[in-house]
Amino acid sequence: NESDVEYVNRLSHIVAQLKSATLIEKPAFICLQELPSSVVERDGLKKKLKQSLDKYSFHAINHRKTGSYLATLYDGAIYNCHELLTAAISTVALNEGLSKRILPIVFLHKVTHESTLVVNVHADFCKDVKQDVLALFECAKKLKITNVMLIGDFNRDLLCDTDDYSKHDISHALDVNYRLNEVVEVNTSISSSLSSHYDATNGS
Secondary structure, eight states: OOOHHHHHHHHHHHHHHHHHHHHHHOOSEEEEOOOOSSHHHHHHHHHHHHHHTTTEEEEEEEETTTTEEEEEEEETTTEEEOHHHHHHHTTOOOOSTTTTOEEEEEEEETTTOOEEEEEEEEOOTTSOOHHHHHHHHHHHHHTTOSEEEEEEEOSSOOOTTOSOOOTTOHHHHHHHHSOHHHHSEEEOSSTTEEEEEEEGGGTO
16 A cells, blocks of 8 residues: 555656646646545645646635545636636536536636636546536536536546447437537547537537
């Protein structure tokens, strides 16, 4: 088992890796899942993140009942958090694998004024997520949010081109009505993680 010292050192290494990656990739958003459950360790990690990634602003949420601790960092030089839209999207009723396991934030681009919903996800692998995802997209449409991004760990196969659907595969039911990749642009680095983009201007 990992000792407390080893665990803290590993977290420090992760922060150092993130800092190196941001210097190269310059992401607008960073979504983290599985933050430490200990308040002391979680606060320590937040402090390291803010020190190492000082150009990024920080939002976090702790779903104690599900043990889902999430953090989203964003480039404050490019985006502002839209508190009213964020509050509205946070009222969406979720009843499946995303319930109390997401951190949704709406951002406004400082130059273009386009709105972007970023949903930090750490899904419950024992429950379906299809209806939860659709509910978020429907609410975004009603609120006239320009873009939607789902970023994180869905704990399931999300590849749209597979015929080997698992019980809780998000793409299966969506394909029955309309292909997931016709609604969003999907990029997957590994099959259980998803970053999706919805363009409201196309009326999809």
